Amino acid sequence: MKYNPSLIEKKWQKKWDDLNIFKAEIDYKKPKYYVLEMFPYPSGAIHMGHVRNYTLGDLIARYKKAQGFNVLHPMGWDAFGLPAENAAIENNTLPSKWTYSNIETMKNQLKQMGLSYDWEREFATCSPDYYKFEQKMFLDFYKAGIAYKKETLVNWDPVEQTVLANEQVVDGRGWRSGAEVEKKKMKGWFLKISDFAEDLLNEIDNLKEWPDRVKTMQRNWIGKSNGATINFSINNSDDKVEIYTTRPDTIFGATFIAISPQHLLSLKIAQKNNQAKDFVKFCENQSNKEVDIEKADKFGFETGLTVTHPFKKGINLKIYIANFILMDYGTGAIFGCPAHDQRDYDFANKYSIEIIPVIESKDNLPYTGDGLHINSDFLNGLNTQEAINLSIKKLKKLGIGKETITYRIRDWGVSRQRYWGCPIPIIFCDNCGEVPIPEAELPINLPEDINFDMKGNPLVSHPTWKNTKCPKCNNNATRETDTFDTFFESSWYFARFTELNPSKPFTNEAFKYWMPVDQYIGGVEHAVMHLLYSRFFMRALKFVKSIDLKEPFNSLQTQGMVCHQTFKDRKEKWLFPNEVIKENNTFFHVDTKEKVIAGRIEKMSKSKKNVVDPQQIIQNFGADTARFFMLSDSPPNRDMEWSDSGIEGSWRFLNRLWNFINNLEKEKSHKNLPINLSESQKNLLATLNNTVKEVTKSIDDFHFNIAVASIRSLFNALTSYEILNNNDKSVVSYTTKKLLILINPMVPHIAEELWEKFSENKNMISVERWPVINTNYEETNKIKIPVQVNGRMRAIIEVQTNLSEDDLEKTALNEKNVLKFLNGTPKKVIIIPNRIVNFVI
């Protein structure tokens, strides 16, 4: 009988469904394990990135189940977002219709992969049943003072009359309209993540099972810095300007003051001075992306105002408005010390500002390192830290400065001027101002009768939706038309999965039992924002006494991207991989037979057409082959390259496994291991034991490719084993069954089918227990040890384990090749028992 994946995969998917074996229920008798993969945005169809992510998660879920854990493994849909509105505009449909139809397609595709989800817990975040809870949360935050409104600058498309996301601004123009993007001041809702910055930073140390690189990125994102604020009085004015610096020690090198275009002082100046006004306007209309700001040419506007240097009598510093000073960081104003800061240096050179070195160095300016201070009066001769301390002390004494801690992290702007998101439950009343909607009136649902023909946000142009009565005074009032950032939904969805109750976001019992997520898996692109917002959200919920947990994710693993070679034809048009055929290392177009230009291997993306459709792969090879290749190729945290030959290799392996066991089946029913084992039987069991150890360890370490390699080795040992008698049969049959259990989390359908054929056990393999390491079958007690001369390998000796240093040396000195290179007595002998012998001459 031939291996027919489509047949057996459907069969087992149905069985798992019918018996509901992946349903998760609270069971205090078992340790719980919550495995979660980042839920997808329903963009239309699953892609290889999803296949990879969900295969990794499924392996863990099935593995932990086999180890006796009570596993929760849910799936849902991150269903609000911009693409649904774009699709609505392009295809003249509704965002909800488009989204739910995508969900249906993608759910079908996920089902075909044989993933062990508890589908009863599925939800889409765009459903009022989900987002109604967010409205309550937001009101709690609002009442607790964590949510507030403030003015920001947004990208405004004057043609579409709509706010654009950064992504929708291409080279300063709207992506659809092509109109030059303007900046518009708008009020929006913010959450005070900055209040929690210190705790978010400190607790990173306790995230023991997070990758270091993610923790480093979060630390840097929060960006705590110790510095000082200094108040400068403006000459001939009552105004002051407060600056922030991390280097108060360089105060004697200060030669100018720079303030942000959004600084109050800038705005004040702009009111009176048209040139200043133009400059501020010019700065505002620049991109507000961090990359662009940092890379942009530096411009300044000389305000004509000056301040006096606090320690240099009679020295005045000019105040500039500068485009590279961010209002959101520190105080929105700095003193410029060009000798010791790159940006200040560039700025000073451009505007011919004096450059005074105050730290001794042989390097070229600007020098940003440590050193002894010069030209600095009372700071002379001190190093940086000493000078920082003393300068702050002196500033305090003068009453114009103090040490100040600042954070780079900014409050989270959650307002979006969009339709397809969760409505923000606030009402604006002429009499009462902003009024939170009473909880009894929740949820505020999105209207379905909208159209995108009108410009801007359909909630604004909707004829009736925003009109309402004020809950306080009952006068006519209007609703908030902004909706939440979609990070809002993904900041707590993992908690919602623990709960089946439709009337509560989560309950004490279920939340306490299942949370935190034991293993979270997703793309590294979420290393900072999504994960930090989620960590913040837990704290915010704790702050309003909704839950009692700070850290949502105990262990985190991030996966790399799925890549594929790119192809172009002679007209520079991108080609799909299945339009290309390879012959003698040259690529040709399948139809035209023209030569094809093979480009770089890049992340799979629709725009470059270097995509392989998972659906096609599942149809051609089955889900198990796709899963097996995903796991065998690269370690999860690295990028992987999808290759046709790789998938075929996996296909062949599963076929070999299938054929091997089908042939064995004829001679089955050798249940028990023989009491006395032959040498070769012992060896096979030792290999098995070693494989169990290695597979277990590499799954725990998230090195699934090594687990696969190890299983392949065991399979090689199994197929090359010569069966001479019934005892051999028993040992082979025993080993085969263990192999099936080991491979089951990777390729569950074929494992179930072969288990059913081969094992006398009536249970499904999905409920079998993971093999235990049996120390009776340890590997032989002989080991090979390399012998080096001057660190270069010259021989390998095979010796008993734990041989003494003396005996090791003697054995090593019996080697001809060692003696040849030794040529006399060595100066020194380094022996690490069971590891290495090295003669130094």
Added chain:
RNA sequence: GCGAGCGUGGCGGAAUGGUAGACGCACUGGACUUAAAAUCCAGAGUCCGAUAAGGACGUGGGGGUUCAAGUCCCCCCGCUCGUACCA
């Protein structure tokens, strides 16, 4: 620009500071076949050597620490992710 990561045969990748290249893919030779595919067996980093023994070189480039460096340190190059309204 800034922050983080990655770089090992023809390819994907293995390797607690201790035998570099496990396990695969592709390739080559052989068996089976009328033939092909599939399957099975064998070989294989590069160069010198005889197809052996053995040796030299070799983990992006340059330098350093060490008895010993893919691994640790410094500098450089290339690529990837993030950069706050894409998700």
